[in-house]
Amino acid sequence: MHSKNGDPEKVIFNMTEFCIAYSTAPDQKVAETIAKALVEHKLAACVNIINNMKSIYFWKNNLQADNEVILIIKTQHKLVAKLEEKLQEIHPYECPCLIYLPILGGSSAYLDWLKAETSS
Numbered sequence: 001m002h003s004k005n006g007d008p009e010k011v012i013f014n015m016t017e018f019c020i021a022y023s024t025a026p027d028q029k030v031a032e033t034i035a036k037a038l039v040e041h042k043l044a045a046c047v048n049i050i051n052n053m054k055s056i057y058f059w060k061n062n063l064q065a066d067n068e069v070i071l072i073i074k075t076q077h078k079l080v081a082k083l084e085e086k087l088q089e090i091h092p093y094e095c096p097c098l099i100y101l102p103i104l105g106g107s108s109a110y111l112d113w114l115k116a117e118t119s120s
Contacts, residue, residue: 017115019100020100020103022101024053030091043086046074047074049070050072055068076114
């Protein structure tokens with residue numbers, strides 16, 4: 001990995017400070033509403049929205065096959081409780097998918113930006 005000027009970019013490995021929250025939404029409009037709220041409240045630095053995903057699962061003893069939208073939410077580990085509270089407040093699902101994956105490392109510039117954008 002190199003910076004714009006061609007110098008090697010510093011990579012940081014930190015197993016606890018940052019994480020990715022993975023969630024889903026029923027459609028693009030809901031996904032954008034969630035993403036904007038999380039970023040505006042500084043609970044996420046960035047949310048990627050990916051369309052056209054099919055989920056197959058059991059819900060209340062019935063097999064479901066629904067089109068959904070993926071949200072990839074970049075945040076700080078210390079914010080996950082507030083992020084979950086905000087997502088539950090906005091999300092239309094009774095039991096929305098929300099799982100956390102640790103960020104094991106990344107470019108120092110990106111992680112510095114992530115931290116700055118999620119600090120009040």
